[in-house]
Amino acid sequence: MPHNHPETELHNPQSTKPPLDPHLKALENEAIHIFREVAAEFERPVMLYSIGKDSSVLLHLARKAFYPGRVPFPLLHVDTGWKFREMIAFRDEIVEKYDLDLVVHTNPRGAAENVTPFSHGSALYTDIMKTEALRQALDAGQYDAAFGGARRDEEASRAKERIYSFRTPDHRWDPRNQRPELWNIYNGMIRKGESVRAFPLSNWTEVDIWRYIQAEEIPIVPLYFAKKRPIVERDGMMILAEDPRLELLPGEVKREEVIRFRTLGCFPLTGAIRSGATTLDDIISELETATVSERQGRAIDRDQSGSMEKKKREGYF
Amino acid sequence: MTAPAIANAALDDATEVVTYTAQEPVRATRDSRPLRLITCGSVDDGKSTLIGRLLWDTKAVKEDQAATLQRDSNGKQNDLGLPDFALLLDGLQAEREQGITIDVAYRYFSTDKRSFIVADTPGHEQYTRNMATGASTADLAVLLVDARVGLLEQTRRHATIATLMGIRQFVLAVNKIDLTNYDRSRFEQISHEFRELALSLGVRQVTAIPVSALKGENVVYDGRASMPWYDGPTLIEVLELATTRSAQTVGFRLPVQRVSRPGESFRGYQGTVAGGSVKPGDSVVILPSGMVANVTKIVTFDLVRNAAVAGDAITLVLDRQVDVSRGDVIAAIDSQPMTGLAFDAQLVALQPEGIQPGKRYWLKSGSRRQRVQVQPASQLDLKTGKWNHADELPMNAIGKVHLIFDEQAIFDAYEQNRTTGAFILIDPDTNNTVAGGMITAKRAALGGIHAEESRVILSLPADLADQLMATELFAGRREDVEVRRVTAGKAAEIIDTIDG
Ligand SMILES: Nc1nc2c(ncn2[C@@H]2O[C@H](COP(=O)(O)OP(=O)(O)OP(=O)(O)O)[C@@H](O)[C@H]2O)c(=O)[nH]1
Ligand SMILES: [Mg+2]
Numbered sequence: 001m002p003h004n005h006p007e008t009e010l011h012n013p014q015s016t017k018p019p020l021d022p023h024l025k026a027l028e029n030e031a032i033h034i035f036r037e038v039a040a041e042f043e044r045p046v047m048l049y050s051i052g053k054d055s056s057v058l059l060h061l062a063r064k065a066f067y068p069g070r071v072p073f074p075l076l077h078v079d080t081g082w083k084f085r086e087m088i089a090f091r092d093e094i095v096e097k098y099d100l101d102l103v104v105h106t107n108p109r110g111a112a113e114n115v116t117p118f119s120h121g122s123a124l125y126t127d128i129m130k131t132e133a134l135r136q137a138l139d140a141g142q143y144d145a146a147f148g149g150a151r152r153d154e155e156a157s158r159a160k161e162r163i164y165s166f167r168t169p170d171h172r173w174d175p176r177n178q179r180p181e182l183w184n185i186y187n188g189m190i191r192k193g194e195s196v197r198a199f200p201l202s203n204w205t206e207v208d209i210w211r212y213i214q215a216e217e218i219p220i221v222p223l224y225f226a227k228k229r230p231i232v233e234r235d236g237m238m239i240l241a242e243d244p245r246l247e248l249l250p251g252e253v254k255r256e257e258v259i260r261f262r263t264l265g266c267f268p269l270t271g272a273i274r275s276g277a278t279t280l281d282d283i284i285s286e287l288e289t290a291t292v293s294e295r296q297g298r299a300i301d302r303d304q305s306g307s308m309e310k311k312k313r314e315g316y317f
Numbered sequence: 318m319t320a321p322a323i324a325n326a327a328l329d330d331a332t333e334v335v336t337y338t339a340q341e342p343v344r345a346t347r348d349s350r351p352l353r354l355i356t357c358g359s360v361d362d363g364k365s366t367l368i369g370r371l372l373w374d375t376k377a378v379k380e381d382q383a384a385t386l387q388r389d390s391n392g393k394q395n396d397l398g399l400p401d402f403a404l405l406l407d408g409l410q411a412e413r414e415q416g417i418t419i420d421v422a423y424r425y426f427s428t429d430k431r432s433f434i435v436a437d438t439p440g441h442e443q444y445t446r447n448m449a450t451g452a453s454t455a456d457l458a459v460l461l462v463d464a465r466v467g468l469l470e471q472t473r474r475h476a477t478i479a480t481l482m483g484i485r486q487f488v489l490a491v492n493k494i495d496l497t498n499y500d501r502s503r504f505e506q507i508s509h510e511f512r513e514l515a516l517s518l519g520v521r522q523v524t525a526i527p528v529s530a531l532k533g534e535n536v537v538y539d540g541r542a543s544m545p546w547y548d549g550p551t552l553i554e555v556l557e558l559a560t561t562r563s564a565q566t567v568g569f570r571l572p573v574q575r576v577s578r579p580g581e582s583f584r585g586y587q588g589t590v591a592g593g594s595v596k597p598g599d600s601v602v603i604l605p606s607g608m609v610a611n612v613t614k615i616v617t618f619d620l621v622r623n624a625a626v627a628g629d630a631i632t633l634v635l636d637r638q639v640d641v642s643r644g645d646v647i648a649a650i651d652s653q654p655m656t657g658l659a660f661d662a663q664l665v666a667l668q669p670e671g672i673q674p675g676k677r678y679w680l681k682s683g684s685r686r687q688r689v690q691v692q693p694a695s696q697l698d699l700k701t702g703k704w705n706h707a708d709e710l711p712m713n714a715i716g717k718v719h720l721i722f723d724e725q726a727i728f729d730a731y732e733q734n735r736t737t738g739a740f741i742l743i744d745p746d747t748n749n750t751v752a753g754g755m756i757t758a759k760r761a762a763l764g765g766i767h768a769e770e771s772r773v774i775l776s777l778p779a780d781l782a783d784q785l786m787a788t789e790l791f792a793g794r795r796e797d798v799e800v801r802r803v804t805a806g807k808a809a810e811i812i813d814t815i816d817g
Binding site: 152180189 | 349350351379380381382405406407408409410411419420421422423424425432434446447449450453454574575577578579583585587588589616617618619628629630632643667679681682683684735736739740741743748749750753
């Protein structure tokens with residue numbers, strides 16, 4: 001949409017969507033409020049964009065919050081170099097379509113020291129290519145606020161995090177000493193070098209995300225929908241086998257299965273699920289009867305209880 | 318009367334243990350806002366265990382999470398061989414090491430009838446600030462008491478903070494009833510004691526339930542097998558029928574978060590409606606400037622709307638060029654908030670430094686941040702329920718204060734509007750949030766421009782003063798009057814110090 005609106009054009013003519021139900025509407029209102037508050041109070045906000053479903057919702061809410069203006073901050077994608085191919089294609093398409101500013105950062109150590117999920121193991125790889133890379137990118141951009149799509153229902157330490165989550169100059173989170181956060185009055189006062197991570201989706205659940213994607217017709221990466229795809233089985237996970245850098249280990253065989261992904265990250269560390277869900281309706285009903293949580297398919301979260309807190313203290317999102 | 322109305326009427330009755338059976342579904346899960354509730358009460362009374370049990374019994378715990386719980390509970394299993402349900406909530410390493418809750422955990426679950434956002438708050442006095450964080454947005458409080466121990470000072474503190482923050486529905490969960498051999502008289506004694514406290518706080522909606530959080534009795538499943546004497550509702554039944562806070566009824570309020578100027582032809586004021594409603598054509602006033610304009614459009618991403626109500630995040634377009642900036646409040650012209658330089662408030666001191674008299678803090682309310690000087694007036698004594706004079710407020714104190722501003726401040730009373738009546742104080746030295754407060758009234762600007770007007774100080778018996786203040790004449794000029802309640806001795810002392 002153009003930025004200058006003759007008055008008659010303000011009505012969005014394609015909109016035939018029924019109004020949101022009160023539950024989603026309340027979540028949307030809260031998120032928009034947070035976006036506007038951060039944009040007004042901070043000098044250099046940035047939005048972490050990971051291309052997944054939560055990021056897609058986050059971006060949609062940002063566009064809504066600042067309409068009819070442009071999204072007044074850049075998107076930051078920390079690219080490990082090991083994302084699914086379809087994710088990168090989707091990212092570029094969205095940036096073009098919505099006229100967004102995108103910053104992409106990859107930790108130079110990745111190439112220099114050849115850090116891969118295979119050579120360094122998931123924990124160290126994540127530490128270098130995600131956590132360290134994020135810190136580099138935030139420092140380089142001198143961002144004083146970073147939006148993230150984390151939800152409190154994802155994990156026990158996230159359930160404890162404030163909507164404005166304060167970070168020291170070296171990006172550390174001190175979970176024992178968070179600022180009180182009363183009502184919807186957010187304290188955005190920081191010193192130079194300190195920053196805040198802001199989480200507009202804090203109170204959303206996984207089902208809320210999907211129901212909102214459906215209600216608002218938000219585009220998402222096709223990998224979320226079931227399709228016959230090539231996979232190999234490794235460490236009890238089904239890994240997508242389309243990237244030539246994935247070398248088969250002795251005994252591993254490539255085969256085709258109808259699968260989809262419940263979360264998206266780096267392809268060697270993200271497990272697919274067997275599923276026939278090809279529509280949003282299918283996904284939602286699958287979710288409502290799911291017996292395992294969404295983090296289950298992620299290698300990096302499975303190390304031990306408290307591993308997420310540890311990563312977060314060190315600056316992971 | 319419809320079925321839910323009967324149940325709510327029953328909830329209203331504060332003098333009896335409420336008795337009713339589960340009703341037909343009130344509404345489908347997604348047809349309404351979720352109920353926001355907190356658990357509170359003294360340390361170790363079983364708050365986290367109760368919520369863990371609630372999540373467990375409503376099937377909100379997935380298989381992989383259950384497996385993790387079993388693994389984490391290993392070795393620390395209780396006599397009953399049940400997992401340590403509190404570990405579903407106490408997710409921080411420090412919490413697990415110490416076996417206590419430090420910060421609020423927010424969890425989401427639903428039944429066939431509705432969805433819930435629960436904040437599990439810490440009982441430890443040191444972390445009262447985190448309890449206040451959870452309480453500020455809650456519709457209902459589940460207050461836990463250990464059946465063996467009864468009400469403690471911390472129980473009273475939590476009940477008081479919850480009430481100050483506007484919670485009017487309480488569930489008293491008399492927990493660990495299994496450890497009293499399901500002693501009915503113990504349950505009734507504690508319920509009675511709490512009802513007295515609740516009444517003194519002005520709370521009438523109390524449901525008392527004997528509970529074993531650990532064994533899951535009267536949480537989701539009834540505990541009839543062990544407590545045949547109890548025929549009231551389970552916890553979940555009460556929660557399903559509780560009401561969410563209705564949008565307050567004062568006039569339209571829009572605290573301006575940002576001004577949107579994407580091009581020459583468009584100028585909109587962005588914010589979340591904090592009260593009342595608005596539609597094109599309405600006359601509004603911009604505060605503090607007092608300029609007047611009319612609403613021409615309510616813009617949102619999807620469509621130009623013909624009305625917006627409390628809670629809606631909108632962009633408002635006005636019919637003329639007026640000076641509006643972040644922190645201003647756009648309000649209904651015929652129902653304006655209070656503006657002034659001096660207000661009375663109640664607050665909870667949240668940090669070790671307490672609240673110091675004369676210190677200049679930042680006050681943030683809505684999108685408005687301004688300098689304020691805070692004069693403590695009194696502090697609540699939790700044991701007696703009395704307000705005692707205080708010059709400063711230590712951490713965790715509940716106090717009454719006077720707020721003195723350099724520039725015009727804009728508020729509603731918290732009782733009237735939970736958004737425009739609430740504020741936080743920020744210490745400019747540490748940038749930390751040091752208090753959460755609720756506006757009670759505007760103060761006459763006695764020391765300000767009217768300093769030379771003549772005034773009369775009267776000392777009256779309390780009953781006579783109450784009668785006078787109830788008159789229409791008095792009520793009409795309430796804003797011009799300052800009232801302090803003191804003892805006769807203190808009054809004599811004060812009068813003696815005045816010559817004239
Ligand atoms: N027997 C019995 N034990 C219980 C019950 N509820 C809780 N407990 C035990 O009481 C202890 C404290 O429980 P928590 O749930 O951690 O208490 P809490 O109120 O959350 O504590 P803080 O958050 O630190 O204030 C644990 O050992 C529980 O297993 C109950 O109903 N019966
Ligand atoms: Mg606890």
